Amino acid sequence: MVSQLGVDELLHVFSFLEARDLLQAAQVNTVWNEVSKTKELWRQLCLRRWSSCRASQMVPGTQTWKQYYLSRSELEFRVESGRPEDFVCKAIAGHTGQIDQLAYVSTNEYRFDGREKSVVCTVSADCTVRAWDLHEVVCAEGNLRTLMVPQLKVVSKVTTFPHASLGFSGSPDGQWVYVFPQHLDLGPQVFYIQSLLDPLEDEPPVSTILPVNLASRACWAPGEAARLIVMHRNSDCTQMIVTTFELKAEKCRGRTNTLVQQMVSFPLPDTLMPPHLMQSHSSQVILLACGSKLVLFTIYGRHLTTFQDHQRSITSLWVDANRVITSSLDLSLRIYMWNKENKIPALKSCYHLLGGSHRWASGFIHVKSDSTSIVAVEARSIGTSILRSYCFKVRHN
Numbered sequence: 001m002v003s004q005l006g007v008d009e010l011l012h013v014f015s016f017l018e019a020r021d022l023l024q025a026a027q028v029n030t031v032w033n034e035v036s037k038t039k040e041l042w043r044q045l046c047l048r049r050w051s052s053c054r055a056s057q058m059v060p061g062t063q064t065w066k067q068y069y070l071s072r073s074e075l076e077f078r079v080e081s082g083r084p085e086d087f088v089c090k091a092i093a094g095h096t097g098q099i100d101q102l103a104y105v106s107t108n109e110y111r112f113d114g115r116e117k118s119v120v121c122t123v124s125a126d127c128t129v130r131a132w133d134l135h136e137v138v139c140a141e142g143n144l145r146t147l148m149v150p151q152l153k154v155v156s157k158v159t160t161f162p163h164a165s166l167g168f169s170g171s172p173d174g175q176w177v178y179v180f181p182q183h184l185d186l187g188p189q190v191f192y193i194q195s196l197l198d199p200l201e202d203e204p205p206v207s208t209i210l211p212v213n214l215a216s217r218a219c220w221a222p223g224e225a226a227r228l229i230v231m232h233r234n235s236d237c238t239q240m241i242v243t244t245f246e247l248k249a250e251k252c253r254g255r256t257n258t259l260v261q262q263m264v265s266f267p268l269p270d271t272l273m274p275p276h277l278m279q280s281h282s283s284q285v286i287l288l289a290c291g292s293k294l295v296l297f298t299i300y301g302r303h304l305t306t307f308q309d310h311q312r313s314i315t316s317l318w319v320d321a322n323r324v325i326t327s328s329l330d331l332s333l334r335i336y337m338w339n340k341e342n343k344i345p346a347l348k349s350c351y352h353l354l355g356g357s358h359r360w361a362s363g364f365i366h367v368k369s370d371s372t373s374i375v376a377v378e379a380r381s382i383g384t385s386i387l388r389s390y391c392f393k394v395r396h397n
Contacts, residue, residue, distance in 0.1 A: 007031070007035055010031070010035045011035060011038060011041070014035060014036060014038070014041055015044065017041075018045070019042075019069060019070075019073070022036045022041065022042075022045075023036070037066060039064065039065055042064065042065035042066040042068075042069050043065040045065075045069055046065055046068060046069050046072075049069075050072070052321075063112055067112065068110075068112060070395065071112035071394065071395040072110050072112070074394075075110070075112075075372065075392060075394055075395070076322075078392045078393060079322075079323070079335075079392055080337050080350060082335055082350060082351035082352075082353065086392055087390045087392045087393065088390070088391050088393070089353075089388065089390050090134070090388070090389045091356060091378075091387075091388055092132060092134075092386060092387040092388070092389060093386045094130055094132075094386075095122065095124040095126050095130065095384065095385065095386075096124075096126040096384060097124045097125030097126030097127075097383075097384060097385075098124065098125045098383060098384060098385050099122050099123070099124050099125075099366070099377045099385045099386075099387070100123050100124060100125060101122065101123040101366075102120065102121075102122055102123075102366045102368055102377055102387075103120070103121050103368065104118070104119065104120055104121075104368055104370050104375075105119050105120070105121045105131060106118055106119035106120075106370065108370045108371050109371065110371050110372075112394055112396060113396070114396050116135070116372060116394065117133060118133070118134040118370050118372055118373040118375075118389075118391065119131055119132065119133050119134070120132045120134060120368070120375050120387065120389075122377075122387065124385075132387060132389075134373050134375060134391055135373075169218065169219070169220065170193070170220075171225070171226045171228070171247070172220055172221075172224070172225060173226055174193065175192065175193055175194070175226060175247075175249065176190055176191065176192060176228075176247050177190070177191050177196075178218055178220075178228060179191065188209070188210050188212065188218065188230065189207055189209050189210070190207060190208055190209075190210060190258065190260070191205055191206070191207040192205065192206035192207065192249050192256060194206075194249075194256075195207075195256065206249070206256045206258055207258065208258040208260055210228075210245065210260065211262075212230055212232040212241075212243060213232055213233050213235065213237070214232055214233040214237065215230050215231065215232040216231055216233075216240075217230075217231040217275065217276075217277070217278040218230045218278070219278050219279050219286075220280065221244075221280045221282070221283045221284075221299075222283075223283035223284075224246075224283045226246065226248070227244060227246055227247075227263075228244070228245045228246075228247060229242065229243070229245075229278070229280055229299065230242070230243050230244075231268075231275065231278055234267070239267050239268070239270070240267065240274060240275070241265055241266070241267050241268070242265065242266055242268060242286065242297070242299075242301070243262060243264070243265040244262070244263040244264050244265070244299045245261065245262055245263065246260075246261045246263055247259070247260055248261075263299070264299055264300050264301075266300065266301025267301075268288075269303075272288075272290055272295065273290040273291045273293070274290070275288035275289060275290045275295070276289055276290070276291075276313075277289035277314065277316070279317050279319040280319070281319050281324075281338070281345060282345060283299075284299055284345075285298060285299075285304070285344065285345060286298070286299060287317060287319060287324065289314040289317050289326070291313050292308060292310040292311065292312055292313055292314060292328065292330075293306055293307065293308045293314075294306070294307040294308075294309070294314065294317075294324075294334075295307075296347060298344060304344070305346075305347065307334075307336070307349055309326075309349055309352070310326065310328040310330050310332065312328050312329040312330040312363065313328065313329050314326045314327070314328050315327050315328060315329060315363065315364060315365045315366070316364070316365065316366045316376075318367050318368055318369050321338070322337065322338060323335060323336060323337050323338065323369070324336040324337075324338070324347060325367050325374060326367070327363075327364035327365065327366065327367035327376050328364060329362065329363030329365075330363065331356070331358060331361055331363050331364060331378070332352045332353065332354050332355065332364070333352065333353040333354075333364060333367055333374065333390075334349065334351075334352055335350045335351055335353065335374075336348060336349050336350060337350050353374065353390055355376070355378050355388055356378060356388070360380055360381060361378050361381065362379045362380065362381050363378075363379055364376045364377065364378055364379070364388075365377050365379045365385070372391060372392050372394055373389060373390060373391045373392065374389070374390040375387055375388070375389045375390070376388050
């Protein structure tokens with residue numbers, strides 16, 4: 001039977017196999033081995049497993065689709081397992097003051113050709129900005145400048161809430177910016193970004209004030225273009241409410257108007273400690289940090305689960321399509337993984353990553369992640385801080 005199958009027939013049969021089956025088929029004989037390496041078979045396996053996988057990630061001459069599939073599968077196994085042999089932990093010192101901000105400035109692409117980079121930028125109270133290569137632990141230092149490109153000048157200036165401390169965030173589609181005054185009984189405001197970039201003379205920017213009081217937290221649903229989730233007080237300030245809005249811009253007779261539709265609203269249970277952090281996953285799941293607890297709701301108010309893996313308060317919350325990471329004053333990071341097979345994704349608690357000694361450190365205060373690493377700010381008891389990185393080992397071709 002084996003000898004009667006030609007290359008075309010084998011390719012057709014192999015197109016129904018999973019990766020493990022292809023690897024086993026490669027052991028049968030020379031012909032099966034060659035057919036099992038066919039580029040299109042492994043390309044389809046990659047696209048089925050990772051819908052965001054792109055041909056642009058494949059650098060000619062450095063890796064094949066098969067190598068990409070095997071390397072990324074092994075990396076994801078290491079990230080989910082978190083065994084000591086799966087990653088390298090490094091303490092990175094350099095700033096003389098407290099690190100205030102932390103962000104990845106490298107791309108989040110999955111690459112396995114030896115050129116992958118995890119570069120983190122830090123801003124410190126010592127008035128310096130540093131960029132760190134987590135894999136090589138090298139640092140470049142510089143000053144921070146904020147410019148509008150390409151004109152390198154201020155395009156517009158809008159007074160929103162005078163003399164107030166403001167919080168703001170931009171929508172996933174880049175069309176909206178949400179601004180809210182902290183600690184003031186004023187409704188938050190949403191601006192249409194195009195009207196800020198291309199202002200009309202004697203015309204105010206296109207904006208709207210959301211009908212909520214004392215907004216304390218807000219986040220954008222990453223699975224939607226402009227779905228805004230706001231946590232606020234009810235009308236008599238006795239209960240915390242979570243309300244989800246959909247935003248649209250509509251042109252009529254040469255003018256742009258904002259359309260705000262309230263989708264759903266629900267009260268948080270009185271027994272729940274007031275949340276101090278809020279993030280969203282996909283378009284349906286809300287994650288709240290309440291003291292040391294991580295609590296998940298749907299946008300309709302259905303309680304999904306509660307985790308209490310930390311001994312002290314959660315200080316930072318990182319959420320992406322694959323995992324959730326929490327940092328805490330107990331000097332640990334907790335890693336959770338999404339199971340996306342259900343209609344509403346389920347979250348699984350996997351493992352801890354530990355920081356340094358409690359003698360010298362007062363806890364983790366920020367955490368970020370990319371495809372191959374996790375980095376957190378470890379606050380020191382003497383008022384300074386360091387970076388602690390966890391770089392997962394990658395199979396290179």
